[in-house]
Amino acid sequence: MANKDIHCIVNGKERVFSVDVRSSLSDMLRGKAGLDSIKHGCDVGECGACTVLIDGRPFNSCIYMAIWAEGKTILTLEGLSDTKGAISDIQQAFIDEGAVQCGFCTPGFIMASIPIIEKDSPSSREEIRRQISGNLCRCTGYEHIVDAIEKTQKKRIEQKKG
């Protein structure tokens, strides 16, 4: 099968990947870029463990064709830490609130929560729950995950108010 060069920005860096045109974005990022925070839980867009941001929006990378990533800006969990390894507020909140158990869904949840924590006005817990409903977790009952997102959003809004 034919290969194609895909040009995109991944975690702030311009990259070119030669990929089998049948590949998913998750296969490209795991296989060619070693970004194995991206997890495969279903391979058909049901579980959300492979969630990445594409131009700022969360997508299931397992059902996003690699060739569609041409010209796109992609952010994965690895891109949230700074170059010295310091982690972001939402990652810290997942630690502090006990939102992590087996950890397999965690990267997807953190990526799915980014558009929520970037909002200018606070979301209700119900709204947070709705917005993370594309991501499945069997360990936590979601309670501490909602806590982590809610607290981070609140903190950011307060910071913006200065």
Next chain:
Amino acid sequence: MDIIGTSLKRVDAFDKVTGKAKYTDDLVSAHALIAKVLHSTIANGWVKEFDLSEAWKVKGVVDIVTCFDVPDIQFPTAGHPWSTDPKHQDIADRKLLNARVRCYADDIAAVIAEDAIAAEEAVRKIKVTYEEYAPILTVEDAMKEGAVAIHEERPNNIVVKSTYEIGKFDEAIQEEGLIKVVGDYETPVVSHCHIESANSFAYMENDKIVVVSSTQIPHIVRRICSQAFGVGFGKIRIIKPYIGGGFGNKQDALTEPLNAFLTTRVGGRPVKLAYTREETFASTRTRHAMQFHIESYIRKDGSFAARTIKAYSNQGGYASHAHALVANAVNAFRMMYPVGAIKSEAYTVYTNLPTAGAMRAYGIPQIGFALEAHVDDIARQTGLDPIMLRKQNMMKLGYVDPITTITCHSTGLEECIDRGEKYLDYSRKRLAYASQSGPIRKGVGMAIFCYKTGVYPISLETSACRMILNQDGSLQMQIGATEIGQGADTVFAMMAAQTIGVTVDKVHVVSKQDTDVTPYDTGAYASRQTYVSGMAVKKTAESFRKKILDFAGFMLKKDPWDLDIKDNNIVHTNKDEKLLSVADVAIESCYSLTNSTHIAAEESHHCTDNTYAFGVCFTEVEVDIPMCQVKVLDIINVHDSGKIINMQTARGQVHGGMSMGLGYGLYEHLKFDPKTGQMLNDNLLDYKLMTAIDTPELHADFVQTNDPTGPYGNKSLGEPPTIPVAPAIRNAVLNATGVAINAAPLHPQRMFEAFTGAGLIK
């Protein structure tokens, strides 16, 4: 400082929020060969013949192995400690691949190829000729006279039948004035739905077969691989990295034995065998569906005079954990309310459903649903108060189970009930909601449970731990017990730090198990690890601490008995003044020119006790009768799991268990085509897993008893939170509508039928 009881952040959380935590599929060589299994498209019959000609033509195929090529050895897969008594050994009823097809999607052949696409294509091109029998999907059909034997060793399809009788049932029911309450209850087949599917990779190195696998039980899987094709234990090495959940499914040998065999077929090249989500649903394990018939004889004062139960457990095609689950269920029937005469008859029956195995709380969510529904049925029929009935008849402190001898060493159940009752204002609401009319009604319900801690005395309980002192005064801790998401590594680190006298940052837990180097432990199941493995950690820490103090005594020329370790320092007993640091001792012990010794400790713990954890769920629901919908308005679990080691991770366990219980009560059930036995909803869209928006706010509370047998006063916690939720919901719907729905889950179709039958929907 007391570390036990704090909310220490998980020791693995940083790696898990940064993507550094490696799971099996993150460790596979990019050059690994890919294996795919051909699953049967019939549920019952024989593979007569394969036509592999087209499959072999697929470019990239390296090998094709069929059920006619595997060793003629039957082996067991259950993640039980091995019994050296042949009578108690797990049932060896499958081969690596099977010509006798016992369930739809049974494993009948495998392809090894250079890449996944070639492997999948070749699997599709294998042509199979079957001799097919009608699928047997229910216990009733399997037990019918003349039913086809699914395994020739058990011609009547009954895997095991067991009975017990406490007191004299037939005499007890003769008592004057007893009220008889009868009920039939059933629970569904459900799936574990760990987000990481079953997967492994295998290769050969140093003349050993190495299997890296997502498993809860690495040491047991080594034994099973060894048994599956007759290779010595020492020739098999199992490595368990981080795993993405297990919930009991991975307390079974899944892909490992076949994969261990496949690598030997290709000269030890790495072979990856990763099940898809659909394969994980259909071809691993499920939770047993059970049916219960209960008859109770109640005195006017509410005391239970006699009870009897008949239980049927649908095993599916292979024995796996077999009768252990329904036996656990009927034991809990006795233990929860150990009064009056009690009689039990339980069957585990082969059918052509997918194989059922262990799943969180091991038969107890099933009996919990039936028993706690039944107690509310008793309350309704006798007009007695559901809480009073339970308090009057439930297990009390000092109870010694007449069959297992498991003793109630501590109980906070009464306080759990009181706290839940008060939180929900249950008693007042129950009366207020009892006579509503209109389409939308509210109801409250509750349910209690007891749960053992580990598997003693039914099975062996043994565990080991090793600690090695580093030159900076920190230590490596290796435990055979496994981290599967429940927070085991974190609580073990806390236990070690507290007992040695160092801060928890000095304890480096080696999370990965490698059977070549990791001390023995049977693994993560039965909510056993904080209790059984925790004692191994404590014993090792005590021994390790003594060795540090012995060396400190040598350095200080003091009697070690006068010394203590506090906050990483050597001090005089009962004083805080620092004499040396543990790091000073570590450096000197390592590099001393006169007395070099490498301080390490290893201890094992053979646990010969058990203890009961308890708990309760209280919930308030709103039932939309015309829409046949239940909305959970409020829900709380209150647990007595003894002393809580880590409050935050304990809450996390309770929340996760409650979520699974909500799914069990309201949504989750696997459906099968009655004509073929094929699973109809083998994916995460059609199988309704709880999402965040389906989940109400979950409340968790603890009544902390101090169990005298637990290493730190602790008892089981991992599995129990799942148990009481579904029956509490069912009882709340009963309170709201007056309709007793005796089968889980309470999905709209079932409620429609029940409400129509009761005349609530016309």
